[in-house]
Amino acid sequence: MRPELETQLLNCRNLPSPPGVALRIIELAQDPDVVMATAADTIGLDAALSARMLRIANSPLYASRRRVENLSQALTVLGLNATLTLALGFSLAQCGQGSHPVARERVWRRSVTAALASRLLGQHAGLRKAEELMLAGLLQDIGMLALLEVLGEDYARLVERAADNAELLAAEREWLGCDHATVGGWLARQWNLPALLREAILESEAPASDTPFNACVAVSGHVADIWLAGADASRSEHAHRDAAMQAATRLGLDYASYLALTEEMVSALPEVCAMFDVPPAPPARIQALLDQARELLVVRNLREIQEAARARKEADEHEDRARRLAEEVRRDPLTGVYNRSQLEEVLEKEFDAATRHGWPLSIAFIDLDDFKQVNDRWGHLVGDEVLRNFAKALLRHVRSSDIVARYGGEEFLVVLPGIGEEAAAQVVRRILSEVSGVAMADVGGQPLHITFSAGLATQGALEQFRHVDDLLRAADEALYGAKREGRNRVSVGAVGG
Template sequence: MRKAEELMLAGLLQDIGMLALLEVLGEDYARLVERAEDNAALLAAEREWLDCDHAAVGGWLARQWNLPALLREAVIESESPASDTTFNACVAVSGHVADIWLAGADEAHAEEAHRSAALQAATRLGLDYAAFLALTEDMIAALPEVCAMFDVPPAPPARIQAILEQARELLVVRNLREIQEAARARKEADEHEDRARRLAEEVRRDPLTGAYNRSQLEEVLEKEFDAATRHGWPLSIAFIDLDDFKQVNDRWGHLVGDDVLRNFAKALMRHVRSSDFVARYGGEEFLVVLPGINEEAAAHVVRRILSEVAGVAMAHVNGQPLHITFSAGLATQGALEQFRHVDDLLRAADEALYGAKRQGRNRVSVGTISA
């Protein structure tokens, strides 16, 4: 109870310096107060004119009157940007709350007073807006008792209702803004995550064909080879080389050659499973990783792709379709073949590829450990 009485007394005294300045400076100070748009402007004008403000004057008066240190410090800190104690913070916030009641019928002024008081309550006391609204409602409920205690007439009911409604409206607006800001923050985070994911994917891809690049291939192939060896399931790879691709570049130019590579890569990726892996190994060479596929099934898959790709134009030159074929070398880590290292598996597929080319191209050859 004593603390509440001390808070009330400090709240009443916090602007005592303004009365002292008005008494000493008269009309000059009255005009200064009238010209100030808000409390911050008044403090700035006081400091420019007097090299101090009304809070400092009030603190000096409190010392002259030998008021307790608790009250003196509360008056001095009432206009400080921060407070050392909760007691002083409550006194400072009370001045901003009082501005709500002094705002009158000017809606813009009243709304700004509400915002300022709520901001001070949040900054100095850690109260969110819902708690500040509850505080406003408690103050309104206590008005009859306080007015009777000081023998002053209460504010008109319409004014009290207007203050309460405005406080509630600001809470709704604030909640809506927080919801919108949260949604915007979530959207920005999602966009950032999506952008980061796209950039990471671009780093893994060959820029011309969209197939995975060599470095990503090495990482995936090492992982799949280790898994197949450890768990005993098959892993097949197919080394693919476009037949006579140099002639395409020499005859039609590199732009046509690039079209062929792009369209071939798309066709290749279209004809494999989502769990399979297509990479550009270099130049016109591609490598397909087929996890869980044995040698027989892998040969069937690659021969089907060879047949279907041969019927699709990979580019058009002077309006005429350009078709290509490819040679492929297969190697499988499985029950029949157990390669010691992933490089041995690659070497077997590479040797099978050159075997297919020696046999006349446009075919699939299977490599072994002894190959």
């Protein structure tokens, strides 16, 4: 945003600002200890807001088995998070009401439609932030209200004359060097809205991170544009195609899901418009939009949606390949467990966390007994089979949160977060007992069994090692102690200094 525009915004006395109740709700929304009674007291200060909360609690969005009669019941139906989020949305929808009624009506019609679309898109995408999505959709065009106050009639004419949102964005960027989403993000910072909402508003027209949440908000604007396209069939068809394509490429929605979304919009939009005092589109217009969406499903958009899905699949496959390659770098190629490099990185993080929080952390150095004789007698192929099967056995006998790594040769290291010395010793001894009874290879029809020696060290209440290397050294010394004592056993290391 250009400095001169920011100066104009800062010096504008009529800039949209949250009413007192909204400011209090913003504070409550960011307080982890807030309780329902406090929210009810705050909302109860505004009779109109209380009435809106009652209405939404009885709406199809929150259909309950019995009618909600008072604010307390409404807030119980909605829940604390939904109460604060929806109340904030209703409160902020009242700000910026002033001159330029034609332009403002267009802004709020798009905003309210986008609010519902954002919520429904989130449901289709499997997100659990329905109310936050609805609020972000509602506020994504709040920058337009600020620009109406700062730039007045010139900007109002720009809004009224723009054929669609894309044309408005192009005109804004040419004139101002930014768009209303940038201004909206700036305004959200001035209001101290939560970061989730600020980022969604800022990225609503040009997503940078393209998180699922931000993608839902951005796509909701394209869905809302369908309802603003007017009676021109070609324009509304273009808006449908654009919205469907955006939903497919950004959220992975196929056209059948997009059609279901349109039907849900048709069903719920009149109620949502009434909640925000926005006149709904005429029923005939709504039915025409639904019919057009169904027609596109059959004859017009199928190829483009298939291409978008294919492109998305190729991108996902590329991402999967990259993820697999990254994982392979972290793994020992023979055994599939972590390699030493990855072990050192993970172990240092676990050691720091255990030291900082006072959690126990146990590690076990494991060395296969007489492994050299396996290689010398039966060859390295058999030795490799033994190592692979031993690694698999270790993974079967530890928790998913534990870490198994090949330290080198026939040495392995097992990291046991959150387990103290006595319990860790029991775990490793149980592994020794069970693994030694299972054949690690078949040689000439005869099972090949192995044992191991293990050295255990623990960072805990009694043992306080200064550095992760000291913990490793203690486990290594304990391992050599186990070998000196005759192998096939678990030895516990000395206390750290």
